[in-house]
Amino acid sequence: MTNTGAPPDPLATADPLATADPFATAEDADWLPLAAAHDDDDALYLELDGWEGPLDLLLDLARRQKVDLRRISILDLVDQYLGYINHARALRLELAADYLVMAAWLAYLKSLMLLPRDPEMQPGPEELALRLQLRLQRLGAMREAASRLMARDRLGRDVFARGAPEGITIARHSRWTAGLFDLIQAYGAIKARNAPVVHVVRERPVITLEFALERVARLLGVARDWVDLRMLLPRFEAGADPRLTRSALASSFAAALELAKQGRAEIAQDDVFAPLRLRAAQANG
Amino acid sequence: MADPDDDLVRAVEATLFASDMPLTPAEIALHLGGAAVHDAIEQLAAHYAGRGVHLVERGGRWHFQTAPDLAHLLRREREEPRRLSRAAIEALAIIAYHEPVSRAEIEAIRGVQTARGTLDVLMEAGWVHIAGRRESPGRPTIYATTPAFLAHFGLASRRDLPGIDELRAAGLLDPVDSAYAALAGVMPGPESDE
């Protein structure tokens, strides 16, 4: 993204190849198995001796000029690069595209440097050359820094931490808490749980269907008049569990349906949610 | 430091430090190209004698270890209040009311198995101890409460534990169902009306 080696606009029309970014192309491998990089004839490394892309090859060629990177001749470097690529082609080595892109770009740079200067051109060939040089310096600096870093006394290779440290730990010590009430309540619960089992089947707060059936049938008797179902519910004292009332309504309704099904009662409702009316079945009526 | 003896001492020191297991003098010597390491080991052991780390021999093998008086530094204690589990407090209650009891008896009273860890927790808390073995088949271990138990629960003696009658009066012996019903406010059954 911060690729400053991007060719200027004129370059784009002059050579479509050069519009491609001459840098940032090849991908690289991550962990090398020991000394295996040369054995597998990876087409990407194409016998180019394992250069990681054209900038890497350029840096290596620049170093062969045996001068400070700030003083290298870019023209010589371009010639060396193009010579190398031509040589590789002559040997029918398969060259990765990015090396060729770089070759085209460098050939264009060389032509700019040799031709009479066009003052309109921005950036000019000097700037392109200088930027290339700056990039080579930066890559060279990092490559050197990397090798100095790797040559340091490394933990686990040259220097060692203690082989069998005892380790220091923070022991969590639990302080258990419980109160006397917890204790006697727990005991009470056990005692209650295991008290001599006297099963008293408690009456649940429900009106069973059997109960309702018997009751509704009895109250309905032979009534010829319509009776509101609610009038047939058992009466509870004030404050009684409301669930009991609901249960009575539900089972009485079910009982009414059952009686109707048996042909012993008739049911009528004038409207949705209107009171449900009930009367004894009229003989053949 | 330029003394070759010192270099050997340093090499032995580093070898023992980096090793992940105690080493015999022969193993150390093997590491160091067959040098005679006996004196160097003696020198090192003497050097470390007063320090926070000692060079010690165990069964012919040497290794560094924390000075015994500083071993407590390796474990920093941190106290965390934790509530007893329901199983633990029930087991504790049974022990308190019935002691001494065996694990089988605790389980018989609780009606469920008691995990091994439950009694460990009570012993770790210092409230229960092993009170011997019962002279019965299998000679099971029996458990009882400790003075620390009484102290923690504010009891002068086990006789201060409320008796069954008091528990009943406090409603703590009510069967679970009726206790639940009382809480839910349910009327006992529909009245039989006319």
Add this chain to the structure above:
Amino acid sequence: MADPDDDLVRAVEATLFASDMPLTPAEIALHLGGAAVHDAIEQLAAHYAGRGVHLVERGGRWHFQTAPDLAHLLRREREEPRRLSRAAIEALAIIAYHEPVSRAEIEAIRGVQTARGTLDVLMEAGWVHIAGRRESPGRPTIYATTPAFLAHFGLASRRDLPGIDELRAAGLLDPVDSAYAALAGVMPGPESDE
């Protein structure tokens, strides 16, 4: 030995010896009940300076390690099963010298794309971590080195990176754009010419 200062030195020594990871002075102090450990650490580092084991600081954390000059005696015979690739080594150096740095910036320096796995390898080794995002268009992820990186390469801090001062003075840690601008005597950025 009865000197309380000595006791503290011994305690710090034992703690650092026993720890299986480098410790900050604050961590040591926490372990020793909040004592002021700075002087004790200094004393210990001085005591061990000439010995086979050194007490070293790496990124604010202290640990014992064998003396570097004994490496030839201690180097493990068995080969490392895997070695860092050149790509990974270069990416690591670029991160260390430029941190925090984005992937695009690494690629701009190396001139090749960085395979996705390369940075993962460095993070898996524990030497590099994600240091957030840059507040610039695209908000790219930025990377930086870890204390484990400093420990592995024997650096007390990033200032100890070999040659970092010279590189900075020569402008070699600045991007090409600003370096060019400085050389050409122009402001960075696109020139607005006719």
